[in-house]
Amino acid sequence: MERTPKNIFLIGMMGSWKSTIGKLLAIKLKMKLIDTDHAIEEMTEMKISEIFSELGEERFREMESAFFIEKSRQTGYVFSTGGGIVLSEANRNALQNNGTAILLRANPKILENRLRNTQKRPLLSNSNELEKRLTVIWNKRKTLYKSSAHLTIDTNDLESVDVVQKILEQKDRF
Numbered sequence: 177m178e179r180t181p182k183n184i185f186l187i188g189m190m191g192s193w194k195s196t197i198g199k200l201l202a203i204k205l206k207m208k209l210i211d212t213d214h215a216i217e218e219m220t221e222m223k224i225s226e227i228f229s230e231l232g233e234e235r236f237r238e239m240e241s242a243f244f245i246e247k248s249r250q251t252g253y254v255f256s257t258g259g260g261i262v263l264s265e266a267n268r269n270a271l272q273n274n275g276t277a278i279l280l281r282a283n284p285k286i287l288e289n290r291l292r293n294t295q296k297r298p299l300l301s302n303s304n305e306l307e308k309r310l311t312v313i314w315n316k317r318k319t320l321y322k323s324s325a326h327l328t329i330d331t332n333d334l335e336s337v338d339v340v341q342k343i344l345e346q347k348d349r350f
């Protein structure tokens with residue numbers, strides 16, 4: 177009998193390609209995909225930036241956590257999580273207990289290049305020193321990312337398809 181696959185949680189900083197890799201990985205593994213930011217935008221009919229500006233970050237975190245904890249109880253999903261998913265202890269417990277968490281790592285300089293032309297990240301808006309801002313956020317969160325990850329993939333010099341390949345090479349670990 178085929179076993180039900182556990183969940184795969186892609187975690188990491190803004191710009192670490194969680195959404196792109198999630199889509200590709202879900203296709204390769206024939207698993208269903210949940211992108212937490214997209215799902216919250218659909219449910220609220222608001223953009224993430226509007227949720228931050230109109231309701232505030234705290235309300236966003238509450239919605240993110242409620243949605244994530246509920247959904248992570250199911251099995252067989254690839255989750256592309258929001259970069260702040262590791263901030264809540266309850267979310268970290270769900271990452272630990274309900275599947276395999278894969279940290280997609282990239283240097284702040286690389287993240288900066290990937291994010292330079294997007295206006296979608298409220299935590300980065302008004303920042304003309306993007307690399308510095310990303311470094312500050314990484315330094316605040318790195319312990320949480322590392323302790324939450326069952327597996328870490330360094331994506332610095334890779335194309336997205338190569339990242340997927342690297343993950344698939346470690347399939348026996350999830």
Ligand code: S3P
Nearest residue numbers: 189190191213258259260297298
């Ligand atoms: C955030 C990351 C974003 C989004 C929100 C907050 C964060 O998701 O959830 O803007 O705190 O790092 P991505 O990591 O998909 O950009």
